[in-house]
Each structure stands twice: as C-alpha cells, then as structure tokens.
Amino acid sequence: MDKLHKIVMEKRFNRFITGLIIVNAILIGLETIPTIYSNYYSLFFIADIAILVIFTLEVLLKITVLRGKFFKNSWNIFDFVIVLGSVILYSTPYVSVLRIFRVLRVFRTITTVPTLRRIVAALFMAIPTISSVLLIMAIIFYVYAVLGTSFYRDISPEYFGDIFLSSVTLFQVFTLESWASGIFRPIFEQSPSSWLYFVSFIVITTFIMINLIVGEIVNNAQKLSENIEEETGEIKEEISEMKELRNEINELKQILLEKRN
Structure with a gap:
C-alpha cells in the first residue's frame, strides 16, 4: 500500500495525467473537424476509450490509497463526477450529454495544475x-x-x-x-x-x-x-x-x- 501511495502521489504520475488531459483536449478539438474525424474515426474511438480507462483507473487508485479522505477534497469530487458521468453515459443513447462530459474532462487540468487551482479558488472567494x-x-x-x-x-x-x-x-x-x-x-x-x-x-x-x-x-x-x-x-x-x-x-x-x- 505504501508503494502504491508513492506512485499515485508522485509528481511523475500527476504530470502524466496532466499530459493525458491535454492530449484528450486536443483530440476533442480535432473531432470537430469533419474531414479529420471521418478519416480517422476508429483511431479517435480507440484513443477515447483508452484515455477514459486510464482516467477511471486513476480515480480508483486514488480512492484505494486515500479512502475516505478522497471525498473530503472538492477537486477529487470534481474528478470523480466527470469520470463517473463519462463511464455511465458511454453505452447510453445520450450522446449529446456524453460529449458535454468529454469536454468537461478538459477542466481536469485545473485539478492537476496548482496555479490554476489557486486562480479558481480566488474566483470562488470573490x-x-x-x-x-x-x-x-x-x-x-x-x-x-x-x-x-x-x-x-x-x-x-x-x-x-x-x-x-x-x-x-x-x-x-x-x-x-x-x-x-x-x-x-x-x-x-x-x-x-x-x-x-x-x-x-x-x-x-x-x-x-x-x-x-x-x-x-x-x-x-x-x-x-x-x-x-x-x-x-x-x-x-x-x-x-x-x-x-x-x-x-x-x-x-x-x-x-x-x-x-
């Protein structure tokens, strides 16, 4: 458990997740271009599933390591809601809602970058x-x-x-x-x-x-x-x-x- 805690809380792991969020944001943007999306539909589909699986594993690992403390942090709850919504709606006919949750994944950059968290916290305080x-x-x-x-x-x-x-x-x-x-x-x-x-x-x-x-x-x-x-x-x-x-x-x-x- 100590080793798992070190891995999940390590800076490299957080940087990897941040990079993955940026890649996910770029892919979502490219999907809005019809010519690119139609030509590489299968690649976009596979990449989206792979990214969603990694995000789900990340949340599960954090819950395993932090347990009850995970839900005491509002940013962790924010991550959990976005990932859970993406997983639940993936196999449902609510395609438009799913797209909203996929776009919301971009907001996860806020949870991984301390300076962004500080700005958002200042905004809420104001x-x-x-x-x-x-x-x-x-x-x-x-x-x-x-x-x-x-x-x-x-x-x-x-x-x-x-x-x-x-x-x-x-x-x-x-x-x-x-x-x-x-x-x-x-x-x-x-x-x-x-x-x-x-x-x-x-x-x-x-x-x-x-x-x-x-x-x-x-x-x-x-x-x-x-x-x-x-x-x-x-x-x-x-x-x-x-x-x-x-x-x-x-x-x-x-x-x-x-x-x-």
Missing part, C-alpha cells in the same frame, strides 16, 4: 463581492435604461424604444462592441449632449465596476499565495527543527557510546 458589484451594476443598468428610453425613444426607437430594448443596447455599449458607429453617432447627430450619457455609462460600468471585480480576484489570489508561503515557511521551520533534533540525538548517542567504552 463571489460575495462580485455578487454585490453585479447588484450595483443591475441598478445602474436600470437607471440608465429608463433615462435612455426617456431621452432617445423618438430619435432611435430600434435601440431605445422601451426599457427592454434600452437594456440590450446598454449591454452592447458595455461590451464596447460597435457602440460608437452603430449606436452613438446616429444619436449624437440629433442630440449633441448624448455623449455625456454614453461616456458616463461606459466609465461607471466598464472601467470602474470591472476593475473592482478584477481587483477583488487579484487580492484573493494574493491572499492565497501569502497563506501558501506561510504554510511552506512553517513546514521548512519544522523540517529544520527535526534536523536539529536528529543532530542532538546523534550527539547524545556518541556521548553514550564514549562513556560505555
């Missing part, structure tokens, strides 16, 4: 703040949609005819996709003061609010990095203390041997 920012953005969208409908309904009814059209238009402006040539300039020709409306909306939503979300995620990622550094520092201190204790024990052994002699 959810409470993001939800608050999104609520503020929803209020801003609503206020600007009402104002836009009131000001520009007659000038541009296709964009600001009612509050729903205004909301969709503002979302396009928020993404900065063709907002100037398609929306702003025709309205600006008839209402020169409209630049205040559009510019203020872009500054508030696109620049300020998005920066708040990004800043929160970056702060959480930094906190996680600091926590990891503290943990590694404590581990290093414990290792150095253990080395000192070993040296002291060896010195005591030598003194006792000298006294006996």
